[in-house]
Amino acid sequence: MSTRLQTKGRLVNRDRQISFSFNGKRLKAYEGDTLASALLANDQMLVGRSFKYHRPRGVVASGAEEPNALVNLGEGHRFEPNARATTTEVFDGLKAGSQNHFPSLEFDVGAINQHLSRFLPAGFYYKMFIHPRPLWKHVYEPFIRQSAGLGKAPDAETRDPDTYEYFHAHTDVLIIGGGVAGLTAALAAGRAGAQVILCEQTADWGGRAAVDGDEIDGMPVEEWIKNALQELESMKNITLRTRMMGAGVYDHGYVLCYERLTDHIGPSEGPRHRLWKVRAKQVVTATGAIERPLSFAGNDIPGVMLASAVRDYAINYGVSAGDRTVVVTNNDDAYRTAIAMLDAGLSVPAVIDVRATPDTPLIERVKSRGVRVMQGMAIAKVKGGKRVTGVSVCSQAGEGAVLEDIACDVVAMSGGWSPVVHLWSHCGGKLTWDEAGAFFRPDPTRAPLSFDGTPFVIAAGSANGEMDEGAVLADAYTMGQEAAKRVGATPKGAAPTAKDTAQAPLLPVWMMPQGASYKLRSKMWLDYQNDVKVSDVQLAAQEGYESVEHTKRYTTLGMATDQGKLSNINGLAILAQELNAPIPQVGTTTFRPPYTPISMGAIAGEAKGEIFQPLRRTPMHDWHEAHGVYWEPVGHWRRPYCYPQSGESHEDAVNREVVNTRENLGLLDASTLGKLIVKGPDAGKFLDMLYTNMMSTLKPGRCRYGLMCSENGFLMDDGVVARIDDDTFLCHTTSGGADHIHAHMEEWLQTEWWDWQVHVANVTEQYGQIAVVGPKARDVLQSLGGMDVSKEALSFMGWADGTLGGIPVRIFRISFSGELSYEIAVDAGRAQELWELLHANGQQFGVMPYGTEALHILRAEKGFIMIGDETDGTVIPQDLGLHWALSKKKADYLGKRAQQRTHMTDPDRWLLVGLETVDGSVIPDGAYATGEGTNANGQKVVQGRVTSTYYSANLKRGIAMGLVLNGPDRMGEQLTFLKTDGTAVHARIVDPVFYDKEGVKQDV
């Protein structure tokens, strides 16, 4: 059984006991424990079930590479699935539960799959469930989905109460990894004077060295770490961060770091995670190395663990994984585990070493303590079900004939180490195969390149393929200095030193024994979580899935939540063996961010709920809010859709607003309209190119309605342009168009007409804009006093500056409703004041505010087009009968040539008309007019469509505008519009102007 040892454990505080629960059971732990160490201390080796076969799963590792120990954490709104127990720090009151089983962890009916595993090889689902077709959707797929999926889904109504934040940082050098390599690199770069951020994903500095190392600079490793930290903390140019993981490296030195602020203390105030966006001139990856498992039958049974993890639990947490540990290895390093077990007073019945190697100091030390070292041997199979009970030993060279059984409850395995090259690789860093260590290491000649073609990532220490302590320190110091040099700092000081322990070479063994039968190979796990075995990779190769990407996807190797940190190299070695190709030729799959999974909450950051996106408020926003507005989102703006009074439906409110505006007086908040100042000696020339109309001839004091087309000729925006003075124009755009028309102007100015003397400024938010509309519009303005708004002083399509009720304003005599109308621009800061004034003084004239829907109906009654309704990116001005706005005098304007293309000049186009239903009803939005027969693809032929359709309260009937094939030539003809329910509505083609055809009301 696994239990707490008498020895102390360097990372736990034995003076502070805390309690947590696992599957409802209350258990004890110490401060500093990870959930994995605490579970092991409570003899809870079984922690979950695998993905495909629901095999029992135990803790196998001690860090970020853990594939098995995934748990549900917390409850309610703070529930989190798939948390890695090895990187979860226990706090008092933590609640955890195991995953992927029914009804319980101990007894899981899904485990039936493991007995069927012979019928469920890699890719089995591609080969079955094909017939009969409906069964896939209704039976097979739901079953597969339910049995897969690991963690429980959070409840549908979960609302995460925690907050998350972004943090932006710029630095010379970012060092990722706070082991001795990272600390050393930081000392080197820091002493040189470079700005350094050093981050470590765990809570503790020093990494593995404190467990495995001997002495640095002649002092115990722990002491050296303490001193190094002291020196680093004393430097002002160094920022140290624990619990912060380098998650991803992106182009040009952009690095994502993931800081976990409160996960180790449980629910608390302040942000839970902080996502750092670091811009680093140089990135040093001191990310260490990960031990590889070995492939032998039964290597997935709980109790089979990485050798390094077994000693980590003993030394760091004072926890034994079991009483009797058999070590199986292809290298010297694992002997350290035997020593650690002996030091803890535990038994090591044997070390099984596939090598036949002369004694080295490590082997010697183990032997001298009476441990049996079995050379040239391998594990034929591990015995046990939910826990290891023993191993059968065989010769590595043979086919697995059992020579001896050894009872044990832990198997500590080591297949060598692989540098953590993920961050090096994210942004295109290439790897090279290291024969001696049998691993991929960063190829310094093919580092990720920055914007200027120079390398910006440097690997250091074990992450760079240096596996001996002395070499790690030397390499890390050199690399830290290199980073400093690249940012222009001058290296100083000398590297720390340590003695290397002489070790015998590793023997790459990818399968044990060498001649294992299918039965054994089908019990050798490569990917513990996804249940991918040696036989699966071999099957993939046999079936032609030879590319490492095909093998991965066919078998799901390395696609689990650990992203193959333990399985990738072993898997592709098996593939290489099968293809009879060298490993480097087979290559690796692509490393993608993040290094380990990061929370969606952290990625989303602060922006959620009300502040999900910036809310743009017009100056009158609060007034609308106070007057019962029903809002409509328009981009980031909120615009009043209508102002329902008590008991009114939205529809009632809109109808009332429409009628009142025509009969009395309406107020519209038009502040969202885009307002762009175009200024400079070439402003007129520029606008002549942008608009289809001639703008350069516009006189100061006058307004002109203009159209803007894309280079492809399609109508993209419209609005009124006012000339302020010779050099200055004010261009109004649609509300949705303000930003992209501004960008459109800048794009042309910056890329094509860069020598024209024009500036564009977006002043949309500097002004409030109020449309005062209706027969009494002039009356209310005159009642405020301050400027002459008579027809003579301010004629239609003119503008003037002045004051109203003491407030400075600019008034445009323009109309989008066909009524007498003044659009009043006012400093944003005084807009609400003016609005209130107009509203108060307007009472005597029957004033009512109206919203966007009434605006739409008023303009539709007049046959005015609306960008986004009559246009959809496929419509040209000619389609809308706007020929009058296309200047024939200008040599060119954007869209002119495009509009000369054959399809654009086709006489048979869909053109704008009015549509009047025969029965007075409203045609549904977006309905099409049917034609005769079907086309070559069997689709019903259509001959037109509705673009705007409303109930007109003024005309007391449905009115619509639409685009119809040769429409204007077919006045009076009746069309059939099909509804989605199959019924039809009939409408006559009419003139698009429904109201005040002569236009007498606006120009009074």
Place this chain on the structure above:
Amino acid sequence: MKKYSAFAIAREAARYHQGWERAWAKRAPKAKYDVIIVGAGGHGLATAYYLGKNFGITNVAVIEKGWLGGGNTGRNTTIIRSNYLQDPSAAIYEKARSLYENLSQDLNYNIMFSPRGVIMLAQTHHEVRGYQRTAHANALQGVKTEWISPSQVKKLVPIMNIEGPRYPVLGGLWQARGGTARHDAVAWGYARACSDMGMDIIQQTEVTAIKREGGKVTGVSTTRGDIACDKLGIVVAGHSGVLADMAGFRLPIESVPLQALVSEPIKPCMDVVVMANTVHGYMSQSDKGEMVIGGGTDSHNAYTQRGSFHHIEETVRALCETFPMLSRLKMLRQWGGIVDVTGDRSPILSKTPVDGVFINCGWGTGGFKAIPGSGWGMAELIAKGHSPLTDEFGLDRFVEGRFIDESVAAGVAH
């Protein structure tokens, strides 16, 4: 070819799976083919498959620079739908969707087509009108879609927050017969079927030149030597411009990165595909349990198959807002692909200025869903010189201004 079935699995299990054949043969290229398809992605393989199946043309090679299915076929978010607005689009995507329904049976390879339904959310009044227009168009195009209310949306997707606060759900366009499929399996299934017809799938072989005589194609040069052909299909999303350049013509396309990501796997919680265009994101849950998430394209042109992180942020933010329960899930992996984007956001399936050279490209962000229909039409185009499915998608439309603009209906990647 030995048929796949539960029976075959039982038979092979009895002999330790030693009897399974290669899914597709590994053969050396021949000196000449009737048709060479460049690009062994879904579209290229489907084109080859229907050349054989519908027209009996089996002296065909599919040449692939890397590994088959390794481009956008193996990188997309596997959404299948046909609720497009414009007639030519609806025709080809609906053809594809209907072929997907029987593709597992047709190919004898389970591509796991899952007709779980697709909702496109409307969160502004403008979007409501747009989708109602699409619904009307679809009814006439023979594409079955339906406008559904917010409460129907909530019933289909209990994890959705339909009440805002910023963009309350106003309804949705629902295509019950849309869904997802296993993307790799589509490529593998077609490859296996092509190989079975005697076609050669030649991987790890790059085309370096396109040979012409008198304005007509005669073959290609590759990293494994010259190969002659009568007709050549270029189906190489992401690098179409490069191949067109080899054939001596230019394409009106830009290549931009498109990114996607998955969460860690969780038990089933969302049975349909949801696309939310106002907030810019879409999501489905894979059979493995991962939440599969995508958003818009990056705004810069590039050939690197990775993108900018701020796009991932924008997408995840949109989806956390739409599905608040996502907040404590974790992103497992993000990746990118390169998509060819045309001026009207519709594909090009066309003859070219070079006699005998045909091109299929420009699918932008939505190519996976079209694979069978695209292959079907492209095969007809190559075999007969035209196809009703592809006629409207010719290169000449850019000269004539006869665009097929879908941005009206879908302003976001799909």
